[in-house]
Amino acid sequence: MSWRFPLFGSSSRQQQPDPNFQDNPTQPWYPPSVVGSSSHPSTPSSSSVSPLQRASDNPQSSSRGQPSPAEAAGIIARLKDKSVDELQRLLKDKEAYNAFFNSLDQVKTQNNLRDELRKETMQLARENLEKEQRILELRNQCTIIRTTELAAAQDRLAELERQKDDIMRSYSPAALLDKLQKSMAKLDEESEELHQKFLEKDIDLPTFVQKYKKLRTAYHKQALLHLAGKTSLR
Numbered sequence: 001m002s003w004r005f006p007l008f009g010s011s012s013r014q015q016q017p018d019p020n021f022q023d024n025p026t027q028p029w030y031p032p033s034v035v036g037s038s039s040h041p042s043t044p045s046s047s048s049v050s051p052l053q054r055a056s057d058n059p060q061s062s063s064r065g066q067p068s069p070a071e072a073a074g075i076i077a078r079l080k081d082k083s084v085d086e087l088q089r090l091l092k093d094k095e096a097y098n099a100f101f102n103s104l105d106q107v108k109t110q111n112n113l114r115d116e117l118r119k120e121t122m123q124l125a126r127e128n129l130e131k132e133q134r135i136l137e138l139r140n141q142c143t144i145i146r147t148t149e150l151a152a153a154q155d156r157l158a159e160l161e162r163q164k165d166d167i168m169r170s171y172s173p174a175a176l177l178d179k180l181q182k183s184m185a186k187l188d189e190e191s192e193e194l195h196q197k198f199l200e201k202d203i204d205l206p207t208f209v210q211k212y213k214k215l216r217t218a219y220h221k222q223a224l225l226h227l228a229g230k231t232s233l234r
Contacts, residue, residue: 071106078104173233180226187219 078100079087089096101107169175191212198208 177229180222184222191215
């Protein structure tokens, strides 16, 4: 089955096909993905838009990277006035195809975007290199802090932890009961000494009664607290 390449030139060209154009052309240089599924050979317009083109740049483009109807019409307009020889050359000559491909507006847009991204990347790389010295200085400062100031702070923290433990132990229920027990023993001893002085006539009766009553009152208050504390811990 033979087919003819569609012509977009004058009517005389459409009526007289090129005698050198064969019905079964040789395999073109470009990959099979460029060729459509129909019996007619596809033009390079299907590759005019890169799949990496952002949809926001051209809302009419499909999500699969195919040209929109407006873009396809623009590409067809570029091919419309080409002769059969020129079209055949695009299919077989890689340099001619690349020249035509790179002349498309969509490809130019993608190339400009690539160049801008490359410039931005290079600028970011230069800025990172400029900050490298500052990063090294900060890293050295962190090392100094870890080896000197941090060590001193850790020692101080350990000392405060020991002090806290001592305070907590001194105010524990068992420690408080022990302090009450010692205070009671001291009050009891003072009471006995005062009683001994009274027996030896070293103090008079009113003074003895006043002091002895005060000592015994404090003793019994602490004894009651001691008893209540021991009871609560059981």
